[in-house]
Amino acid sequence: MADKVFALPNVQTPSVPVKINPDKCIGCNTCVETCQIDVFIPNPKKGAPPIILHAEECWYCGCCATDCPTPGAMEFNWPLPLKPRWRNKETGVVSQLK
Amino acid sequence: MGTWHEYFKAEGTPPEWPYPIKFGEESEYETDVVVLGGGIAGCWAAISAARSGAKVAMFEKGDVRRSGAGGPGCDHWCNVPGNPLSRVEPDDWAIQEMNSLGDFSNGIGIQIQCREDYDTLLEMEQMGGKIRDDKDEFVGVEGRDPETKLMFSPRYSVDGSLAPAEGWGKPGFNPPEKRNNTVIRIWGSTFKPILKRECKKLGVNIIERTMATRILNENGRQGARVVGATGINARTGEFIIVKAKAAIIATSGSGFVYYFDSEHGGISTMYSRNQTGDGTVMAWKAGAKLTMMECSGASRFSGGLRHKWYTGGGDASYENVPLVDANNKRLPAPIQGWEDGGAMFSPQARIIAQIREGVKHGEYKLPFYGDFAAMKPEEAHATWDLMLNEESTTKVMVKTMTEGGFDKYSDQIMNYTLIEMQPSQQYRDAGSGGGIMTDWDLMTNVEGLFAAGMSTYSPGDHSYAAATGRYAGRKAAAYAKRVEQGEISREEIDREKKRVLAPTKRCGGIEWKELNVGVNRVMQYFASEFKNEEMLNLALEEIARIEENAVPQLFALDPHKLMRSLECLSIIEYAKIALNAMKERRLSSPKLRIERQDYPDADPEELKNYLALHLENDEIVFERIPIRFWGNMKEQYEAHNQDYTGVYKG
Structure with missing residues (x-):
């Protein structure tokens, strides 16, 4: 099924407020319940990672990622235009979050 | 992995809606006090009402554990002059705070905050919230008291120091021995899950993922006493009816009346999409008086894809x-x-x-x-x-x-302060400081309807929400003990149910986001920094056209989108209230954040009054209420709280 091309509406911007590691996520759905605006829905497959449904409603509060009980399962993902920048005062090198 | 499109690509089919669909179905509960909104003010209201012996139900759009503006956390407990290291008296500090906010502040809320904020904080600690540096992680930090291990913030350490006080930055300015010590740094990210746990422990009926939609008046008569509230579940679409003797509005102020980014739902620093002024609109429809709705100010917070x-x-x-x-x-x-x-x-x-x-x-x-x-x-x-x-x-x-x-x-x-921090005048906070008027019991002119936190006019911050929520909870519980449950009107409920479910009857037309940005544009064009009678009339005419032509096309494909759609209807109503108040205030005044081209000055007499407005038989009634109508704050507070017993003793 993965190779099939479907006719789909555009993807929301931004589309991935968090990255979920399927190898580590245990599908406990803590994030589904934590998110105050229902960005996620539970996966129909029990134990599988949740589905990001309302990505563009995310307000980047970060509670899903900070309250996730499984280390490494969920990584907060700043959208490209919001990635923070900083400078090392001594070297003057400017960095930006990847 | 994790996005909808990835799921679709892998499965070849979209996921089915994961919750049972219950459009048209009803659940009914009966309680003493119903709290609308489960944020900071709502949780404190529910806890305090339950501790006062009332049976409590609470509506919340999200999950109470992390919902509301204060759900993720809070770093300052402001205006806490009752703490043992404060150098000011609570009653004096309340007057100073009221004066620093100007004539259109909320003396009742400020007095409650100043008198009861420290008790509220100690109750937070009782429940398990972290308010001191008990593990000595911040030894040596300025403002840390080694004995109590409380950590004071520099905020307000000098009277009225939102603006720089004279001599700032010079040696000897703001020495430790002269600081007011009225703001405490706290570990607020621990608070919200604890508040939810306490609500559950006390048996509060938490009706989560449910948007409150209407306050029910006795026999369905606008302005009559409260007999309950309705709501809609944003996951199942089930319609909820709660019979109650008292209701506490503990919802947020308005967002999204002037701006909304359809590709980024939240106002990223402070408010999620859930904060759409529904409580103010519900109070309005129930006949409660609102004030300062004519005010608006350029927003300082970012919406859309701008930096936090x-x-x-x-x-x-x-x-x-x-x-x-x-x-x-x-x-x-x-x-x-x-x-x-x-x-x-x-x-x-x-x-x-x-x-x-x-x-x-x-x-x-x-x-x-x-x-x-x-x-x-x-x-x-x-x-x-x-x-x-x-x-x-x-x-x-x-x-x-x-x-x-x-x-x-x-x-x-x-x-990016010279780029993103500069407010654009058309991106405004509606009803900036506007909201529900109350008496010294935090009760509105509608009997049994109380308000707390951001839903009140000229509101404060996190600790203001906590202190006023806690206060409204005990007052509502006391009221509920005195009265019998009134009659609800089935006709009113049926009317509301029809209104709420209408967008689910269609699967094409206008979606909530388009409706939201459409209203925003009207407000941006015709009710921005400079206003005049013709512009405000144009705005009202356009809103009327939107109601006539667009609203009947509003469609919602699932219960979540239904909630978003209903929020847009709140936003429309909020915009109308604000526009009518702006029209009625024929003056220009920086104090009220209103500038009318056709009335460039202000009659000093008019500036001695709040403009209050409410509905009677669905007609707007305007009223002038003198500023500082609350009287002597210390005396009034004491007269209304002779039975106050301080920190909860279990």
Whole structure:
């Protein structure tokens, strides 16, 4: 099924407020319940990672990622235009979050 | 992995809606007190009403554990002059705060906050919230008291120091022995899950993922006493009816009346999409008096894909962090620190103008930075690991930036203050300071209808929400003990149910986002910084056209989108209230944040009054209520709280 091309509406911007590691996520759905605006829905497959449904409603509060009980399962993902920048005062090198 | 499109690609079919669909079905509950909104004010109201012996139900759009503006956290417990190290008396501080906010402040709310804020904080600690540096992590940080281990913030350490006080930055300014000590740094990210746990322990019926939609008046008669409320579940679409003797509005103020980014739902620093002014509109329809709805101000917070306040969108100097230019030259801006008594950069148009001039003439080189590296290490540690780690949405900023290599001792955060912090006049906060009027019991003119937190006019912050919620809870419980349950009107419920479910009857037409931005444009064009009668009439006519033509096309494909659609109807109603109030206020006044081209001055007599408005038989009734109508704050508070027993004793 993965190779099939479907006719789909555009993807929301931004589309991935968090990255979920399927190898580590245990599908406990803590994030589904934590998110105050229902960005996620539970996966129909029990134990599988949740589905990001309302990505563009995310307000980047970060509670899903900070309250996730499984280390490494969920990584907060700043959208490209919001990635923070900083400078090392001594070297003057400017960095930006990847 | 994890997105909808990835799922679709892998499965070849979209996921089915994961919750049972119950459009048209009903659940009914009966309680003494129903709380509308489960944020900070709502949780405190529910807890305090339950502790006072009332049976309590609480509606909340999200999950109470992390919902509301204060769900992720909070870093300052403001206006807590009752603490043992305060150098001011609560009653004096309340007057000073009221005066610093000007004639159109909320003396009742401020007095409650100043009198009961410390008790509220101690109750937070009783429940398990962290309010002191008990593990000695911040020894040596300025403002930390070694005995109580409370950590004071520089904010308000000098009277009225939102703006820089005279002599700021000079040696001897704001010495430790003279500070007011009225703001305490706290570990607010621990609070909300604890408040939910306490609600459950007390048997509060938490009706989560449910948007309250209407206050029910006795026999369905607008202005009559409260007999309950209705709501709609945003996951199942089930219609909820709660019979109650009293209701407490504990919803947020309005967002999204003037601006909404359809590709980024939240106002990223402070408010999620859930904060759409529904409570104000519900109170309005029930016949409650609102005030200051004519006010609006250019928003300082970012909507859409702009940086958060703390990641560079704002002053980036929360708190004690100096702002420097690209050559590490200090900018002439206060830093909300000890050196300026907690003065804030953001309200200072004069300072921004000065910096802009400096940039123009080569005095300051862009870009700017928040210079953590210049701070004493223990202060950088406190600002980064206590303040920013606990403030609303910044825990994740601290986590991701630390993991990404940011070092609070040697780095500087890039700042966009001359770009993103500059408010565009058309992106405004509607009803800026506007909201529900109450008496000394926090009850409205509608019997049994109470209000707390952001839903009240001229509201305060997190601790204001907590203290007023706690107060409204016990007052509502006392009221509920005195009265019998009134009659609800089935006709009113059927009418409301029809209104609420209408968008589910269609699967094409106008979606909620288009409706939201459509209303925004009307407000931006015709009710922005400068207003006049013709413009306001044009706005009202356009809104009427939207109601006539667009609203009947509003469609919702699932219960979540139904809630968003209903929020848009709240936004429309909110806009109408604001526009009518703007029309009625025929004056220009910086105090009221209104500028009318056709009335460039203000009659001094008119400025001695709040403009209140409410509905009678669905007609707007305007009223002038004298400023400081609440009387002597100390005397009135004491007269209304002779039975107050202080910190909860179990």
